[in-house]
Amino acid sequence: MFELSQTFAFDAAHTLKRQVSPEEAAGSRRIHGHTYTAEVIVRGPRQPESGMVVDLAILREVIAEVRSQLDHHFLDEVPGLGAATLENLCVFIFERIQPRIPQVAGVAVSRAAGDRCLYRP
Secondary structure, eight states, rough: EEEEEEEEEEEEEEEEOOOHHHHHHHHHHHHHEEEEEEEEEEEEOOOOOTTTSSHHHHHHHHHHHHHHHHHTEEEGSSSSTOOOOHHHHHHHHHHHTTTTTTTEEEEEEEEEESSSEOOOO
């Protein structure tokens, strides 16, 4: 069994309602942005005809389509995303890639501040 991954970055703005002190929550309620890095992980055996788990060129094409829905967008307005949490971003990316790349095994999303979420359904 093999695992391969492809990473991509996107910049986006959002707001977030948080359950912390009013002083700390105020910054999240205002429109602010992040540079995100996402990693799409595929898992499976090598296909006998190609020797690959998945053709990475096809994976990159599918990722580019998902990236275009997020990059330089206001995430609060992205249909199907919900609150722009790391958890929701992982699920959003996974659900848009999995129908075309069934070997997708997980998605991780991180921010430069050191926050990271890994989703493996």
